[in-house]
Amino acid sequence: MVNEESIKKFSEQCANIFKQIERDVIGQKAVVEGTVIAMIAGGNVLLEGVPGVGKTRLVRSLGRVFNLPFSRIQFTPDLMPADVTGTNIIVKDESGNSTFRFQPGPIFSNIILADEINRATPKTQSALLEAMQEHTVTVMGVSRKLNEPFFVLATQNPIEQDGTYPLPEAQMDRFMFKLIVPNPGLDELMQIVDMTQKTMAEVAEAACSGEELLEMRATANQIPVAEEVMRYAMTLCSATHPDSECASAAAKKYVRLGASPRAGQALISAAKVRALMHGRFNVAYSDLNELAYPVLRHRMKMNFEAIAARVQADDIIGMIIEELSGKKPEKAAPAAAEPSAEAAPAQPQEEQADGKKGKRKFFGRKE
């Protein structure tokens, strides 16, 4: 039940989470915000970036901040599914009889760091499918529930593609967000070097527990979504399909396969969290436009024309937003998180100018 206390607690915990993560991770505010939003919304995150930009450190910090059991699985080509899920082993009991006993794999944790996930074979990658979606693991016909909350935070390197296995669409779809981790800026780089010269130790402290995280999720789920806003969100997802009735011109030209219904669910869930995080009690178009990039970019399959023209998924998402909202979207990456709901008031005066620029014209709008 949402009440004044739960709202206040949400705000305080958000502020505390960001504060603690900032102690370990310099910069990368957009990535941190995206990851936290996904975790509160109950989604898995795929972090893509070149080596050394802090992907693994961020995930480790999150494990500490949320005070949850954390497992790291280094994906390699010879990693087997059983190495992830666990397997039945033969043990002898006191009487000397041999029996099967399930030895849980590293997946039986709350936060899983699937490092360099694209280096494992599709067979091993697929071992995560059930865990990521149903939060259960089935071994030898026996399904076992995973601990809640459960997250898979995977990383992959976009550059070194030799000996890698691109994630199948089914697995990609199970990641709520795909976040691009950029190289740090000059000031951030100076801070990182300065900090690591003193100590490499991670100093982030627990900001909230798993139970509290689930409460935050429940609170965020109560955020209302106006019918028009919901329609816009679904139109946004549907517009990525070249064959749908809402297909955008960009999708028709560059997309072979659009986003699945999971994208719509993810968009709304994440938008609710973002709205509350930004001090609003309703989902706004701006939430959807910001979150469209991490939600949709890995769910679209480009066609040959897009590859030949080097058109990226983010470009197409930008075009779709522009087509639907009638105004050019800002930078693809989500804006930096505000620490708390109370400290993040909306700024109507500034945004008024933007509001005048374009008129929303997404499909199905009702007068």
Added chain:
Amino acid sequence: MQQLFRQYYNRIAREGWLKALVWGLAVGCAVFAVVAFVCWAVSFAAGVWIALGGGIAVAAAVTVALYFLKYRPTTKAIARRLDSLGLEERMITMAELQKDETYIAMRQREDAREKLRTVAPKQISYNVSALSISLAGSFGALAVAMGIVFGLTAMGLLPGGSEVLTPEDPTQFVLVVYSDSDGGSVSGETDQMVAVGSDTEPVLAVADDGYVFVQWSDGVTEPSRSDTNVQEPLFVFAEFVEMEEGDGDDSDSAEPGDDASDMPADESESTSPSDPTDGEDGGNGSAGGSANHDYVDEGNGQVYYQELMDKYYELAMEQLASGGEISDGLRAFLEAYFGSLA
């Protein structure tokens, strides 16, 4: 909710009326222009008032209909408009949740009301589409132009629409040729291009010395002619005959006009017998003229025009004195020689 939006309702309603009015003006002006054009085209002068009345009626009807069917602000429309001022869908959500009594809905309303306080009604600028303004402007200019055309036509400065749109057949011209033949010439414009139905310039058949005009080839006996109401091309030539000795006797019976061609071919010939002074010297004129009407010297074949003209003048005056009429050709011929006939 309605109370909350009341101050914004008036402004958005005014905007709605403005939008509807612009569209109404566009349609009204278009109707006026079309009706006015049709009335002008059929030269129906009173049509401008019908067009004006029709345009005003249509503009009013369209304005009212558009406002009530499309532009009258509803609660959601106001909420949507306010959200566009940077309220991030707080208003539309509040409008949808107005009957929801859950805590989160109440907090949402509270948050929305708080943000709404930062928005003054004046921040809602009137937003009229450029398309409607340009259409209204274009049709308005067209309507004004048609009004001006109507006015100028009424003042007679412009031809009527029916005249402009269905002009008469262009004027057709025909060629009229007055040709001469042996024994004389034709004085005046011999080749004339005249409009169908109009008259030709007068020409005169002038006989050479020793010749006399007989008639034109189409039977006209007057040496001077000007054809009226010409309908088709005409080619005629003057016919002359050489006078033989003794022909002067025949002239007694001739009509005065018939021999009019015996006038001098060239008035500049001061030495010719046609000079009025010639009549006073020598007695050639009198000798060959009044006594026996012999106007040709039998010895040298010279024609005594002075005598001839005097005879014609005398006959003409007698005709006039007796209350009769003389032909226009003869009158023109004599007046050219003697001045105005009394």
